Amino acid sequence: MDLIASTETRRQAALAKLDPSTQAVLGQFFTPVKAATLMASTLRVDDLSGTVRVLDPGAGAGSLSAALVDRLHAERPDVAVHVVAVETDPVIMPYLRATLEECQAAYGISYDLVEGDYLLGEDAKLGGPFDLVIANPPYGKLAADSPTRLATAARAVDTPNIYVAFWVRAIASLKKDGQGVFIVPRSWASGPYYRQFRHWLLSTVSLDVLHEFESRTKVFADTNVKQESVIAAFTLGPQAPNVILSKSVAQYENPIARSVPFSVIVQGEDDDKIVHFTEGVSVPSAAKFTLADLGIxxxxxxxxxxxxxxxxxxxxxxxxxxxxxxxxxxxxxxxxxxxxxxxxxxxxxxxxxxxxxxxxxxxxxxxxxxxxxxxxxxxxxxxxxxxxxxxxxxxxxxxxxxxxxxxxxxxxxxxxxxxxxxxxxxxxxxxxxxxxxxxxxxxxxxxxxxxxxxxxxxxxxxxxxxxxxxxxxxxxxxxxxxxxxx
Known part of the structure; x- marks a missing residue:
């Protein structure tokens, strides 16, 4: 059995061990192998050199680490790989350790396994700098006075949700031109709650790939998640002229992708910095008024x-x-x-x-x-x-x-x-x-x-x-x- 297949077997075994009463609270919706492989494929690996440091916060059973390590071994066997994986649930730690040990045995990587709260953890290993980060963070609202929210605001920007806080800390730990890929709810891309985060994000990283799943239910089918999930790949640094828009029904189909100008994704005159996942959606030319224009x-x-x-x-x-x-x-x-x-x-x-x-x-x-x-x-x-x-x-x-x-x-x-x-x-x-x-x-x-x-x-x-x-x-x-x- 190869690394990816055995990691998927561990993921399913780990899911069976979860306490249903705490699974949603901890955000334990582990990434299926096909989605993990798709995420790993969005990162650029040609210019990597030396020892590539990889961060996997909220690692679960290690599916994302395994997918990225597998790709690096296949396409860049000349680089060394060191993975820092973070997990908070002690029940899941043996599965994550087994995945990392198999990665080490099969491909010669090194790793650090950090047990604890990624957002509040002070372990020096979390500080980076990292070449690559790959993550499926938990999500849940953050109260205005929660220690996590206050810590994230002090670090970079105020965030209303746990998954965005993961995203912020991970970006802060990247090296210059370091890359990341997250699978997250699509809610960050619009609405007033995430406006401050979008302004910070778009001034900090270049959006490289935006992948949309047309199905709400198929991506995390065995975890009963019906959230609309998207994949966002990015690079620390100024925005590139173009962004790849990608779409599939679920993780099993080959994506349909195209490169579009960034101005299509985020319109320059838009103070809210709404991030569009669809190119060329139009309405009849007669529909060019807002409610304010109509006096309504x-x-x-x-x-x-x-x-x-x-x-x-x-x-x-x-x-x-x-x-x-x-x-x-x-x-x-x-x-x-x-x-x-x-x-x-x-x-x-x-x-x-x-x-x-x-x-x-x-x-x-x-x-x-x-x-x-x-x-x-x-x-x-x-x-x-x-x-x-x-x-x-x-x-x-x-x-x-x-x-x-x-x-x-x-x-x-x-x-x-x-x-x-x-x-x-x-x-x-x-x-x-x-x-x-x-x-x-x-x-x-x-x-x-x-x-x-x-x-x-x-x-x-x-x-x-x-x-x-x-x-x-x-x-x-x-x-x-x-x-x-x-």
Whole structure:
């Protein structure tokens, strides 16, 4: 049995030993051999010389170390290799040690095995400098006052998640022109939480390869992870002119790759430094307005239900009760209210000034889910509200309005239809890898003019048409009409 095959056998044996109650907490989603091999293939090895120092933080059973050592032996047998592997779980240490010992026996490498917390560890071996780093870090939110977050901020930059903290420390330990490759959730590439990290990352390293997996479930199938994972390979130093964009359904298929200008990946005028994984996603030329251009505002629903329990009621016959709308009320482009078999109170009783301030005037609004399920067909799910009274929106929704007042109904329906179109969904996915749709995300999206949105509302069938019917109307309408602002 060769090194890669035996390491995969150890990985599976190590997974079987894990305590399910702590596996997610420790982020123990060990990298399958095919994904590890794909990651190792993204690094450049032609210019390596002398002793190549490799860091594998959060090493698990050693799959990533083995894949990289195997490649170095095959392509650069003239260099010596020293691996520093870090693991925090003593249950996994014997499997990791066995992998490193096999690497040593088969290929003559040397290694250091460090047991402990990579992010807070003070072992001198972790400081580098390293030629290469390869990692599948754990992920989980970091509280603002957590020692890990504070240590990472002191080291380089504030980070809201463990996987980003791993990334930061690893970069800080690279030698000049050293390289790294990480498999991580795609959330770092967009959204306000990672904005500060993106600014730091893009000013510190060159993004070399960005690989996207089309399947959420196949990459880590035996660990039950449904996170959208991506591979990012990088070099410490100034950004290169081009980036390789790569894609496969899972780790088993040969990737489809192409080189694109960095300006396609991160647009120069974008202060948020959103990292795009898709080249050439476009919308009809008529869709060149933002909500701000159209004079339309977007806000997050005002009602935080657990803070407003005193106003929530199931009795909809009380005088003065207003509809209480949650994202679960959104159904097929409209709002099902009151919702049959609702889990949450459907009424909001505005009995004092504090409650009254949370109501919106009667009239049409477009309501958008802030959180969509991974299995949803679209990321952006919008609905039209046009109820008979003032209304309260839960803070897990966003709503479109004009200066906090209702929209004109045909304009509102046109906005709802556009937001539910496939062309808009594809554009959204090009810059967002998470299932949360923030108000800031909606402000970034392109829209047709107000006149064109009204025309869309009048042209499309009533309600929310089937996806195929809606997309056909959008394609026909905007491919045939002249640019309304030309």
């Amino acid at each position: 505002g977007v806000s997050t629903g005002k009602v935080v239900d657990f803070r407003n329990r005193q106003y929530l009621t199931d009795d909809l016959n009380i005088p003065g009760v207003a509809p209480m709308v949650y994202q679960s009320n959104i159904r097929s482009g409209g709002i099902e209210w009151p919702q049959a078999k609702a889990r949450k109170p459907q009424g909001f009783l505005a009995v004092d000034d504090a409650a009254i301030r949370q109501l919106l005037p009667q009239g049409p609004y477009v309501v958008v889910k802030r959180q969509t399920a991974k299995e949803d067909r679209r990321r952006v799910i919008a609905a039209l509200w046009d109820g008979p009274s003032k209304v309260a929106f839960d803070n897990k929704t966003n709503y479109l309005h004009e200066s906090k007042n209702p929209l004109e109904r045909d304009l509102a329906r046109g906005l709802m239809l556009w937001l539910n179109s496939t062309v808009l969904d594809r554009y959204f996915r090009a810059f967002s890898g998470h299932t949360q749709v923030n108000a800031g995300d909606l402000r970034r999206l392109p829209f047709p003019s107000r006149e064109d949105l009204i025309l869309l509302a009048k042209t499309a069938p009533d309600g929310l048409p089937s996806q195929e019917a809606l997309d056909a109307v959008v394609a026909k309408l905007f491919s045939e009409m002249p640019d309304s602002t030309a």
